[in-house]
Amino acid sequence: MKKTILSIVFILPVILFSQTKDVDKKVLMVVSSYGKDMGSARPGYEFDEFSQAYLIFKNNGLSIDVASPKGGPVEADEYNKDKSYNKIFLEDKSALSLLDDTKATADVNAEDYDAIYIVGGKGAMFDLPYDPALQDIISNLYLKNGTVISSVCHGPAAFVNVKNGDDYIIKDVELTSFCNIEEELFGKKWVKEFPFSLETKLESRGAIFRQTDFMLSKVVVSGKFVTGQNPFSTTGTAEAVVASLGLTPVERTFYNDERSAYLIQDLLDNTKTIAWAEAELGKNKDNYDIPLIAAYGYYKILASAENNEGLLKGTELVELTSPHFFNENLQLLLAKTYISLDEKEKARDIANELITKNLLKEESEKLLEELN
Structure with missing residues (x-):
């Protein structure tokens, strides 16, 4: 795995192990x-x-x-x-x-x-x-x-x-x-x-x-x-x-954000599947920073513009986190992205869910009107 870290996150405690010998550096x-x-x-x-x-x-x-x-x-x-x-x-x-x-x-x-x-x-x-x-x-x-x-x-x-x-x-x-x-x-x-x-x-x-x-x-x-x-x-x-400096870095426990970013990089590089990631978060979600993964999906969508491959990767990351982390603004962006990807039924489902939850109701109803 490539070591990757991503932005604006919260982490759980990390265990660091000290070098046991004097290195005089x-x-x-x-x-x-x-x-x-x-x-x-x-x-x-x-x-x-x-x-x-x-x-x-x-x-x-x-x-x-x-x-x-x-x-x-x-x-x-x-x-x-x-x-x-x-x-x-x-x-x-x-x-x-x-x-x-x-x-x-x-x-x-x-x-x-x-x-x-x-x-x-x-x-x-x-x-x-x-x-x-x-x-x-x-x-x-x-x-x-x-x-x-x-x-x-x-x-x-x-x-x-x-x-x-x-x-x-x-x-x-x-x-x-x-x-x-x-x-x-x-x-x-x-x-x-x-x-x-x-x-x-x-x-x-x-x-x-x-x-x-x-x-x-x-x-x-x-x-x-x-x-x-x-x-x-x-x-x-x-x-x-x-x-x-000629030293071997001591072992340490990775922060949750690092572990999350490994997962993101694996998905972007296609070395792991979404199915694997869904199962992993389902079993070990406390070892990951779920909002971090969602945030990366958000920015991946924003940065991809008309690049459909990038948009798909961004939506995959947001979808992956949706069962564990719900943000109405992120969901609305996901719906709009689905429209640009010609996935209108998925967009409609998200808009209806937001209306049912009385979240961003006006924007969601407007989106449904556009779809119809």
Whole structure:
């Protein structure tokens, strides 16, 4: 199975197992200083991307420092404190102290570190590309043997202005980041203020851009670079950093959202059947995040436009979750999609069910009129 993770979900507790031997490796985690008012005034870093990676680094025995362009306390965008990895992190006072008093990048000596991990979040687009101290850190690690340069989501924005001689260091490097289709679907609040389109800028610097379907995990390892496409590539990226440092990542229990995304990827790749997925959810639904699967179906429909294959995959995912998770707006979208797929009877059945339940009655009656 491909490791995939998807968006806007809730998870059950995860069990992490610590590396039993001392590995004497040190990683610098870098976050944006730009955030203000939990992302409402200015976007900051993504807490989920930080906490998940931090836990993996910690449980694999790495020493961790945290830096930001300005140093001092940093502010994340609003996040769900009930997610298991966030709860674990928030209960760790020593870990929290790293965010309350980050190192200023100007005070960081790159020689002290074996790896850098640049956390994403939309704030990364506004300050990380223009921080000369961070550029020096990245450049020094680029020239130092045995180091790993990593980032996730919008974190690769930190690479776009770093050069080695006349060439950008990412020239001819395979990498990934939050991509244009993801910005179109999920980045509407701040994307118009971005100084550049990240995917387009990376390619203009000579990078070989790789991506998978939106909001599924994609991790690219190319030389000393390790990059992840989106927030749901975080665990895979962090574990790839561990592996690139010559360690074997310790075993852990996957989050429910990861397990759900494996299921989504299997269905999209046709390596598992809908019948298998129906039986699996029927037996083990508590091991999955049902709203996550439904949400992916919703966005798959929105992103597919006139692509019937994509529309069919989206409807399959929504149908799969319907016995376990009912949302009237999602059902109405499903009905409208069935009309575009010339499945009018299915659309009619959904509209009648909504009317019977007195949900979106006016919209459903209008849809029935169109069908007649």
